[in-house]
Amino acid sequence: MAETQGSAFDFKLFRQLLRYTRPYRGTYYFVAFSAVLLAALAVVNPLLLEKAINQSIVPKDSEMLLTYVLLMFGVLLLEVIFQFCFIYFASWLGQEVIRDIRVRLFNKMLSFKMQYYDKAAVGRLVTRAVSDIETISQIFSQGLFTIIADLLKMAVIVGVMLYKSWQLSLLVFAVLPFILYATRIFQKKMKVAFEMVRNEVANLNSFVQERITGMKIVQIFAREDTEFDRFKEINAKHRKGWIKTVWYNSIFFPIAEMSTSVTIGLVTWFGGLRAVENDLLSLGIIVMFIQLIQMLFRPLRQIADKFNTLQMGMVATNRVFKILETESFIADTGTAVAEDIKGRIEFNKVRFSYVQDEEVLKGISFTAEAGQTIAIVGSTGAGKSTVINLLNRFYEIDGGVISIDGTDIKKFTLDSLRGQIAIVLQDVFLFADTILANITLNHPEITIEQVTAAAKEIGVHEFIASLPGGYEYNVKERGVMLSSGQRQLIAFLRAYVSNPSILILDEATSSVDSYSEQLIQDATDKITQGRTSIVIAHRLATIKKADKIIVMDQGKIVESGTHTQLLQQDDGYYRNLYEVQFMAEEEV
Structure with a gap:
């Protein structure tokens, strides 16, 4: 050097x-x-x-x-x-x-x-x-x-x-x-x-x-x-x-x-x-x-x-x-404040690549109407998580337009845009702090009373109250004191108390017990009510309840429709995926 x-x-x-x-x-x-x-x-x-x-x-x-x-x-x-x-x-x-x-x-x-x-x-x-x-x-x-x-x-x-x-x-x-x-x-x-x-x-x-x-x-x-x-x-x-x-x-x-x-x-x-x-x-x-x-x-x-x-x-x-001196940030040039969002999301010919000339999304287009629950399914590497990252502007798109309520998301200020969107990730990250701090992320306007009420609404208050110290229980680094299912529930509550207009769920229940999975399913049903939700679906129950299912493969949308409509397509991608991955789950 x-x-x-x-x-x-x-x-x-x-x-x-x-x-x-x-x-x-x-x-x-x-x-x-x-x-x-x-x-x-x-x-x-x-x-x-x-x-x-x-x-x-x-x-x-x-x-x-x-x-x-x-x-x-x-x-x-x-x-x-x-x-x-x-x-x-x-x-x-x-x-x-x-x-x-x-x-x-x-x-x-x-x-x-x-x-x-x-x-x-x-x-x-x-x-x-x-x-x-x-x-x-x-x-x-x-x-x-x-x-x-x-x-x-x-x-x-x-x-x-x-x-x-x-x-x-x-x-x-x-x-x-x-x-x-x-x-x-x-x-x-x-x-x-x-x-x-x-x-x-x-x-x-x-x-x-x-x-x-x-x-x-x-x-x-x-x-x-x-x-x-x-x-x-x-x-x-x-x-x-x-x-x-x-x-x-x-x-x-x-x-x-x-x-x-x-x-x-x-x-x-x-x-x-x-x-x-x-x-x-x-x-x-x-x-x-x-x-x-x-x-x-x-x-x-x-x-x-x-x-x-x-x-x-x-x-x-x-x-x-x-x-x-490193210039590696999302240009926050928007002037519009995202408030009173109804939640209509539109992807119009969106292209994106993490590495130049290696496109992950290849001109995808879809619409989620306000209040709808959209499930995205597909094999690993199909581009499902990328859709989530782009909606929050964690990355800049290479081409196309992403809009919310008809406004290009680039025209919103970053803080106001992300303030309207809550995400529950598959890999839940918790800080070495109390449960309350991990839920509110030290937001000064979110009180313990609001958190408690929200926890009762989605059915996780009993679990938190059973811990030593309740909401003041320190979960230690990365939340190691909690099981994966419990961490997931905390993440659901964190998203719920932020009162978002748009909710994104990257569900992960493969490693949780049946009791936690039922709580997570109940929480999912509660927090998706009345708001636009995009779900990267891993469970049949969520997929069947979705208003629309988007099927992705190698960066493209290959099918879309309801659960019933997609099953009616002979030799369809979703039907094959359903028969391989989800039918056994349904039988159980």
Whole structure:
């Protein structure tokens, strides 16, 4: 990828990130001011130390020595105060920025169309929204401002050195190009290494998340050993990425430490000779230079270390901003508000493909009159579920028109359109929350009294009331505390309390007990009354009661009519399907 090919720093990306500091300009400028002040204060004590040695220790003036000590203590106190302010407010700024980015990122994820999630790995998205964004905060708390403060400090130190002794300064500067070159190489290598680390972290998160979610399948098919071996392989790649960073650190930091020691040795040797031979350099200047060299080289090592943090933050920023810049949403350009919907649905020559040039729906047309129940049947892959997805505008159609009450659904605002349609999916998803929260989805206008009344109407109140805590019972992640039939009933109630004009049911009762199936059948009868319903039918009872049955095969409507009409067609698709799939059920 481009970001791993040697560019040490992406300034364009960095400017994008800095835009998020605009609401906090006061704090941003205060932190910058603290950095400047700390740079100035850093050289005050070495200068005072030089004066103390030359003007009080060498002449043995104890009163003057006390004065310098008190001055040095005062400067140290100021440094401590502004260091605290610098660290605290830089970290505070970082947390404010990542809060804003995380909110924007999650809001962006909410707007993505389903096609995006069909391809995106959940583990990777979780990594972007959690650990990557947390890494971005370190740009402010441990990277950007620390580097700026260190660079300012180094600039001030160099100025003081040149002012005090250009000869000793030349000795120090003679070593600097070597360590600067080593730092540059180190930065480039770490850029590549950290990109590798972030890749492997995402792979690891994605693998673990998927295996934990699908643990039941892993254990059913006794694949524990196989998955464990795959985990060890991915974990080894993750370790390899981190070992690279450790390797580069292990080379660079000893080189930096050795450079500091060599420079101090040269200054001590040269300065000492000059002081002994001709008194041109004082003892105070030599001691001051030794202290300044450590102060100059220490930021160099820290800058390299902080640059690691900055690089990791920039890699994370790049990943997060790629999601923020992704244009994968349903265009919400409609202005009409879907209200007082009667429920007349029309598909007119609708074409659709998930993958370009591979049509799933091939120009289908049908009409569901207001209040009718339409059953859709057909083999797997015929396009039944796609019809549901398109009616809700989870995907954009390739051609044709879908209309409700004579209005193209694209002319409705997305929120109002989806607010008029309720879906009970075959695979019921429940959040790790209470039954009440899963029914209302925290809608502020739906009360517990309304939920209870609706539950009694469709016959599920008794089941909910029998649970510990009733409506406050926590179903845990994905509703694992409930049976599949109970989850289905919760989904029916969730759809019912939303009071939709159009109801879509993707029925699934193959894995539920007879008691739950009867409750589901009763609930179906209740909630379909008085509203347009589209049912992907898996049960004979629902199909027989439908006002119209649409038979689909390979993306086309091959037959339509009532149950009786379709059975009268000799060698018809529905009749064959009925004889194979449904007749045995009817006999039972």
